[in-house]
Structure formats: C-alpha cells, structure tokens
Amino acid sequence: MTAGLEHMREAVGAILKRYQHDRGSLVAILQDTQAELGYLVREALVEISTGLDVPMSRVYGVATFFRAFSLTPRGRHTVNVCLGTACHVRGAVRILETIERETGIKTGETSEDLRFSLETVNCVGACALGPIMIVDGKYSGEITVDKVKPLLSTYK
Ligand code: FES
Incomplete structure (x- = not known):
C-alpha cells in the first residue's frame, strides 16, 4: 500500500x-x-x-x-468569473478567455501545477462593478483584459 x-x-x-x-x-x-x-x-x-x-x-x-464537493484535485486558488447578464455585456467572456489563456485551463478544470481552479458564476450581486473576477473569494471589479495577468501573478 x-x-x-x-x-x-x-x-x-x-x-x-x-x-x-x-x-x-x-x-x-x-x-x-x-x-x-x-x-x-x-x-x-x-x-x-x-x-x-x-x-x-x-x-x-x-x-x-453538492457543488462544494470536488472529485478531482483542487487548485490552491479558485478563480471565478461572473458570467451574469450585466457582467456579460461588459465583456466578461473576454476576461474568461484571457484567464483561460494565462492559466491554460478551461472552466471546471484545475491546472496541472495545482495553482488554479477555474469556475464561473452567474451574478454575485455586484453588477454595477462588472465585469467581476473573484480569486479565493476576493472580488475585483471593473476588471479589464490587461488587469488579468498582473492579478493572477500575485497568486503563487
Ligand atoms: S452579473 Fe456579474 S455581478 Fe451581477
């Protein structure tokens, strides 16, 4: 064993x-x-x-x-992108695509180095600040494509 x-x-x-x-x-x-x-x-x-x-x-x-349970290994950091309507019209999909490119994973996946798990949510009630990206529960509003990489680089 x-x-x-x-x-x-x-x-x-x-x-x-x-x-x-x-x-x-x-x-x-x-x-x-x-x-x-x-x-x-x-x-x-x-x-x-x-x-x-x-x-x-x-x-x-x-x-x-239960969504809280995971049958696969989780990354050290959970990245969430809001794809609710308000965030969607403000370009959330481009944010998600940028995260996917930077991390090399798709929604629902975990990177091989176990650094990130990527998920999407539908409206977290902060529509006025959209698009919203959430890492380990910490909200970042008015996120732009250019802000994604620097933000992710702060999570090791
Ligand atoms: S749609 Fe993203 S916070 Fe409401």
Missing part, C-alpha cells in the same frame, strides 16, 4: 469514528474528508461506503450533488 493510500485510510477511518459510523452524517463526513484530503479521491468514497455500509452509488450521488 502506498503512503498516500495509507494516510487516506487513516484519515477517513478517524472521521468515520468521530461520527460513530452514522449514515445520517454522510454529508458532514464527506465535508470533513474533503477538508482533510483536499478533494474526494475515489478510494476515500469507497472507504466511506464500506464504513457506513451505504451503497457506493449513494455516496457518489451525494458527492456529486
């Missing part, structure tokens, strides 16, 4: 114990597992399925239902 797999099993085992193998705590168990491992690696879902005696299809269903 690899060290990574062993660590994962120990981590999931401790979490299951903390929740006393309670099936009703599946969401909380998945949350804690993601917090511990960074994302929900498939083997961890198998451990949880076995540990709770819940079908894998149900564990997988819950893990894919």
Whole structure:
C-alpha cells in the first residue's frame, strides 16, 4: 500500500469514528474528508461506503450533488468569473478567455501545477462593478483584459 493510500485510510477511518459510523452524517463526513484530503479521491468514497455500509452509488450521488464537493484535485486558488447578464455585456467572456489563456485551463478544470481552479458564476450581486473576477473569494471589479495577468501573478 502506498503512503498516500495509507494516510487516506487513516484519515477517513478517524472521521468515520468521530461520527460513530452514522449514515445520517454522510454529508458532514464527506465535508470533513474533503477538508482533510483536499478533494474526494475515489478510494476515500469507497472507504466511506464500506464504513457506513451505504451503497457506493449513494455516496457518489451525494458527492456529486453538492457543488462544494470536488472529485478531482483542487487548485490552491479558485478563480471565478461572473458570467451574469450585466457582467456579460461588459465583456466578461473576454476576461474568461484571457484567464483561460494565462492559466491554460478551461472552466471546471484545475491546472496541472495545482495553482488554479477555474469556475464561473452567474451574478454575485455586484453588477454595477462588472465585469467581476473573484480569486479565493476576493472580488475585483471593473476588471479589464490587461488587469488579468498582473492579478493572477500575485497568486503563487
Ligand atoms: S452579473 Fe456579474 S455581478 Fe451581477
């Protein structure tokens, strides 16, 4: 068994114990597992399925239902671009394309160096400041194509 797999099993085992193998705590168990491992690696879902005696299809269903859960590794920084109507008419698509070019990833993807994950949202309620780009929850309004690269370069 690899060290990574062993660590994962120990981590999931401790979490299951903390929740006393309670099936009703599946969401909380998945949350804690993601917090511990960074994302929900498939083997961890198998451990949880076995540990709770819940079908894998149900564990997988819950893990894919909530947007907060990720089944693939996450980047250190999450970049979001608002594609709501107001931001769209102010050129959000060009901002997104610039980010894609700079990071080499598309929406929903994570860069190989695990530096960035890229996502889009629909209106974050700051339309007057559009187009909006959000990195790790920090909003940058009135973003222009020229501002993208310098902004991304501040996130290592
Ligand atoms: S459309 Fe982007 S903040 Fe509303």
